[in-house]
Amino acid sequence: MPRGSKASYTGKQKRKAEHIEEGYVERGVSRGEAERRAWATVNKQDGGGNKRGSGRKRASRGPRKRRS
Numbered sequence: 697m698p699r700g701s702k703a704s705y706t707g708k709q710k711r712k713a714e715h716i717e718e719g720y721v722e723r724g725v726s727r728g729e730a731e732r733r734a735w736a737t738v739n740k741q742d743g744g745g746n747k748r749g750s751g752r753k754r755a756s757r758g759p760r761k762r763r764s
Contacts, residue, residue, distance in 0.1 A: 702735075702745070704745035705738070705745035706745070709738050709742055709745065712738055712741075712742075713731075713734040713735050713737075713738045714734070716733070716734035716737050716738070717730045717731050717733075717734035718730075720733055720734065
């Protein structure tokens with residue numbers, strides 16, 4: 697059973713996790729382990745929960761270099 701609440705995830709992320717979980721179960725992984733792996737995959741792909749809007753994939757690149 698996952699430790700955290702999944703309330704902060706979007707509907708799309710929840711559906712994605714459910715689909716991934718079913719794939720693992722079909723391959724013979726236990727339900728609990730499949731759920732854990734599914735949420736780990738969603739977190740890796742989407743950067744966790746409660747993220748909406750355009751441009752959410754952009755990572756900070758640190759300070760900009762000045763041109764001489």
